[in-house]
Amino acid sequence: MKNFKYLLIMIVALAIPVSSCSTDDDNDHDYHLEYVNVISAELPDEFNHGSTYKIEVTIALPNSCYFYYDQYDYIYDGTTRLIYPIGHVDDGASCNQIITETTFSIPVEVLQSEPYIFKFYQGKDPDGEDMFLTIEVPVI
Structure with a gap:
């Protein structure tokens, strides 16, 4: 009987948090990333080799449904760095x-002695190929 009481208490304790969770959250909204x-x-x-720099990047958000939360893809390709800023886009909003x-x-952080080639995403051309703002920075 004593074990049954403890088992019942544990079942009730575990059931309370589960039953209090709501799947109806007014803060949920549909969005996608691009x-x-x-x-x-x-x-x-x-x-300068061994130094650390901050690169300032300015992006365009095409309308009020786009938000930027400091996210970007930074892809290494040899001495080239591809930078793709990521926008959050609210779907279904006016x-x-x-x-x-x-x-x-x-x-x-400058760790290579070869020049850095930065390619910043600038959209797609009419053939669907990525376009880039390309800047080369030598290392001394």
Whole structure:
């Protein structure tokens, strides 16, 4: 009987948190992620080997349904770095068509002696190929 009481208490204790959870959350909304276009990037004329720099990148958010939360893909390809900023896009919301610019920083630690080639995503061309703002920075 004593074990039955403990078992009953444990079942009730576990059932309370489960029953209090609600799947009806007013804060949920539909969204998707997509790459957004880079307008400009500020880089030094040269890097010093072993130093760390912050690259300032300005992007365009095409309308009020786009938000930027400091997310980007930073892809290594030999001495080239491909940078794709990621926008959160609210689906099903009414949006105004005002383009907003925002700037964020990317830390870069200079560990290679070869020049760095940065390619910042700027959308797709008519053939569907990625376009880039390309900037080369020598290392001294």
